Amino acid sequence: MSTDEVREIPARATITDVARLSGTSIKTVSRVFNDEPFVRPATRKRVMDAANELDYHPNIAARSLVRGRSSLIGLFYENPSPNYVVDLQTGSLDRLQSERFRLLLFPCLSAAAMSGRLLRVARASGLEGLILAPPLGDDERTVDELTRAHFPFVRIAPTSAPDASPTVSIDDTAAAHEMTRHLIDLGHRRIAYVQGDPDHPSNALRLTGYRAALEERGIGFDPALLEHGLYTFESGVAAGRRIFASNMRPTAVFAANDDMAAGVLLAAKERGLDVPRQVSIAGFDDSLIARVVWPQLTTIRQPTYDMANRATDVLLAKIEGQPFTAETRMAHQLLVRASTAPALR
16 A cells, blocks of 8 residues: 555544534533533533534543542452353443443452452552452451441442441342242252352352251251352362262252353263253353253342342442442342253152
8 A cells, every 4th residue: 555545544533622513612511521410401412413423532531630530440259150240240331331430340369368458459449439249248357448448339249247338139048948949849859959169158048048948848958969069160060970970869959050050961961861851950040051051941040230230320329429228139030941840750
């Protein structure tokens, strides 16, 4: 390509260009993009039309310097399930679509590793507030430091210090109870349970629901039917292999999340078992993997996307000094799909 064929790249539009094209002042354009009141609708429309025509986008960093605020919030999470994490991130990001705030993601190796460091990381990153996904919201030192510093934060599914911050959660115990009851209603009596990561509070809550449903129906708890996992697909495969190698194979398996249930499903297929005719398999979360494996997993829908969306909404209100709901309890839902069926007689 010759020199005279090189196309000139247009300069990036500025606030001055928008003011000139819309026939307004720079101050008026600034007020429109800061969503300030007392701007006439017709004027606001002229400014936005001009901005769209020029493909103008405000410089977030510059606006933050002027305001003396970063417009950044953080999502801190420690969860080995990629499906759960994606739902968390998407729920929060979608809530911020029309806001001046942006989201920074902070994956953590463990709650213990972040204990005593999280507030320092948040301040160093210039965050105005943060969301703690489980199990980070149950770390006593982290919660205490954030509270004493009056740092805005919201917790998803905590099990301790309910008054320390706004919370968004479901009833994990009731949800696991409902799933176990569903399997019992199908005629299953030997129901294996695959636990999740012991460091996650949901693990104990869901186990409690499982055991309560058994007791309610007069079925004794059998420790031999309890397997340990880590909320990962790989740990589900390993647990499934141990379960199906037993001489007293269960007729149903309930795993504490969908990733592990999908792993159990693979282990059943390795043994040549027909799911659900020979063994029923159920999960928890209703994450993407529950809908892409075959047969699709019967599961509990935990509205992770909605929980993250709501947590972000509450955090924004808290940062801006607006009224907010201190505790939000969302509903779960039993979703019966093709991976469970009546027990063979």
